[in-house]
Amino acid sequence: MDIIFYHPSFNSDYWINTLHKAMPHAHVRAWTAGDNAPADYALVWHPPVEMLKGRKLKGVFALGAGVDAILGQLSANPGMLADDIPLFRLEDTGMGSQMQEYAVSQVLHWFRRFDDYQVLKQQSRWQQLEEYAHGDFTVGILGAGVLGSKVAESLLPWGFPVRCWSRSRKSLPGIQSFAGPEELGDFLQGTRVLINLLPNTSETVGLINQSLLNQLAEHSYVMNLARGVHVVEADLLAALESGKVKGAMLDVFSREPLPADNPLWAHPRVAMTPHIAAFTRPNEAIEFISHTIGKLERGETVSGRVDRVRGY
Numbered sequence: 001m002d003i004i005f006y007h008p009s010f011n012s013d014y015w016i017n018t019l020h021k022a023m024p025h026a027h028v029r030a031w032t033a034g035d036n037a038p039a040d041y042a043l044v045w046h047p048p049v050e051m052l053k054g055r056k057l058k059g060v061f062a063l064g065a066g067v068d069a070i071l072g073q074l075s076a077n078p079g080m081l082a083d084d085i086p087l088f089r090l091e092d093t094g095m096g097s098q099m100q101e102y103a104v105s106q107v108l109h110w111f112r113r114f115d116d117y118q119v120l121k122q123q124s125r126w127q128q129l130e131e132y133a134h135g136d137f138t139v140g141i142l143g144a145g146v147l148g149s150k151v152a153e154s155l156l157p158w159g160f161p162v163r164c165w166s167r168s169r170k171s172l173p174g175i176q177s178f179a180g181p182e183e184l185g186d187f188l189q190g191t192r193v194l195i196n197l198l199p200n201t202s203e204t205v206g207l208i209n210q211s212l213l214n215q216l217a218e219h220s221y222v223m224n225l226a227r228g229v230h231v232v233e234a235d236l237l238a239a240l241e242s243g244k245v246k247g248a249m250l251d252v253f254s255r256e257p258l259p260a261d262n263p264l265w266a267h268p269r270v271a272m273t274p275h276i277a278a279f280t281r282p283n284e285a286i287e288f289i290s291h292t293i294g295k296l297e298r299g300e301t302v303s304g305r306v307d308r309v310r311g312y
């Protein structure tokens, strides 16, 4: 079995050596320009078109959770990957716990009013503020898939009402499930903290706009852990200015790195991280990939296959 590997920044040697340990019978090589030798599987992240174009492959693994970038490449380069070649993505592989860390820490930061106390500190003011009530701090998660469901579960022990919105109904203990466009309004009503963990698709791009933000509870919070294009930044800034949104925590942006002149940099109630919410963990990813390839080779059903039409 031959596997080709391409990632613009990952340590190829580590990945190739670890893949060989997980799959001793496979031959794994780093793909380089001009390599047209046969391969059975390709492991890629932002691959050059020529790496895949015209290849007969048993499968392609995107080395991340979101597949918007590679689907955009396939759309822009017809023939880059034959329709009958399955595309897979990474499900969790260490990203779930990282998302839990990020979301729980930020929700607690807002719930305990540490943002307000920081403002008082800068004014040298010693003042105890009225506590928030858990019942007034409903957390609503856009997306209840692999990562969204784990984030939802991790918030329950802290006493917050938690709800999620997805395409299909979910059955997650203790978590209220809203499904489809027809239930988005009900999901938003009363949501105080909005966490975005949707995939970037034609249906979700620009979803977090003025209309959506206006439906949130007063003095709400927005946490974007998915893709920058989900948020209409001008609408978020307007909602922050009006006070409808009290604070935002943004890990992803419509352009990355965020241009220096973007007003989000200077906004006092916007906190930011540079797309670090959750990284692919090599060992977990390689375990997922090797198990999936093994199942594929045995003709067994696997998870993680991308629906290219649906977009995730």
Ligand SMILES: NC(=O)C1=CN([C@@H]2O[C@H](COP(=O)(O)OP(=O)(O)OC[C@H]3O[C@@H](n4cnc5c(N)ncnc54)[C@H](OP(=O)(O)O)[C@@H]3O)[C@@H](O)[C@H]2O)C=CC1
Binding pocket: 065, 066, 067, 090, 091, 092, 095, 142, 143, 144, 145, 146, 147, 148, 165, 166, 167, 168, 169, 180, 181, 197, 198, 199, 200, 201, 203, 204, 225, 226, 227, 251, 252, 275, 276, 277, 278, 279, 312
């Ligand atoms: N900032 C970072 O570092 C990282 C960001 N990400 C982002 O997180 C996203 C989510 O990852 P993951 O949880 O693994 O993805 P999943 O595919 O497992 O979950 C996607 C969820 O979104 C829901 N959804 C998709 N389209 C719609 C729609 N039109 N209306 C309502 N719900 C919809 C799905 O609903 P249903 O279940 O019914 O199909 C599903 O619940 C990734 O796509 C990526 O963009 C991921 C890793 C790191």
Ligand SMILES: O=C(O)C(=O)CO
Binding pocket: 063, 064, 065, 066, 067, 275, 278, 279, 280
């Ligand atoms: O895996 C993903 O989709 C990511 O955003 C990793 O940066």
